Amino acid sequence: METTKITQLTKAAKDKSLSRSERKEAAKQLAWEKYRADKRPPMSFKKSTLYNGILSLTVALMFAYMGLAEQFDFKQSGINLTIFPFFLAAEIAALAFSVRQTTKYKAEPADDLATANMNYAGVISYAALIIIGAVGLLIMNAVHNSERFSMSYSALLFLFASFSSLQSSLQKFIFLYIERGSDVDAEEDE
Numbered sequence: 001m002e003t004t005k006i007t008q009l010t011k012a013a014k015d016k017s018l019s020r021s022e023r024k025e026a027a028k029q030l031a032w033e034k035y036r037a038d039k040r041p042p043m044s045f046k047k048s049t050l051y052n053g054i055l056s057l058t059v060a061l062m063f064a065y066m067g068l069a070e071q072f073d074f075k076q077s078g079i080n081l082t083i084f085p086f087f088l089a090a091e092i093a094a095l096a097f098s099v100r101q102t103t104k105y106k107a108e109p110a111d112d113l114a115t116a117n118m119n120y121a122g123v124i125s126y127a128a129l130i131i132i133g134a135v136g137l138l139i140m141n142a143v144h145n146s147e148r149f150s151m152s153y154s155a156l157l158f159l160f161a162s163f164s165s166l167q168s169s170l171q172k173f174i175f176l177y178i179e180r181g182s183d184v185d186a187e188e189d190e
Helices: 002-014 020-037 045-071 078-104 112-143 153-189
Strands: none
Touching (some): 045 078, 045 153
């Protein structure tokens, strides 16, 4: 019974003859049916968001460090041999923990309010990164006394990857902050 319903919902979610809203509704129902059919213990959406935010933050820190090491050319220095293993160990630990949690628990699908709050957190995180980028450019301009400042392509690529991961991490932590307020309101209503 469950597998036929999951199969029907999968076909409905991919059926191009249906409207976009109908496919989206079928995809939501499919996610909940798969969640109900999964026998693993549940993990809340907030908890999985926290774990993903921590993983994104470690990825952002790793790429930022690699970009700065490339830009300021301290790849072969003693400081790199001291700091890089720390970042690598933190990245591997966060990845192993995230994979363990994903395989051990089933993650609760996001509801409409959580999706709306996640989108709102995404807007705030993009705005924060634009401001951080602008302030960073002003600081680099001031440090170099309005001289020409250049970056290598590899350093720019590492820093872009760092900003992408940082945006994801910020979005998740801002979402958790927004959702924290909704828990307090829900407890007061009871």
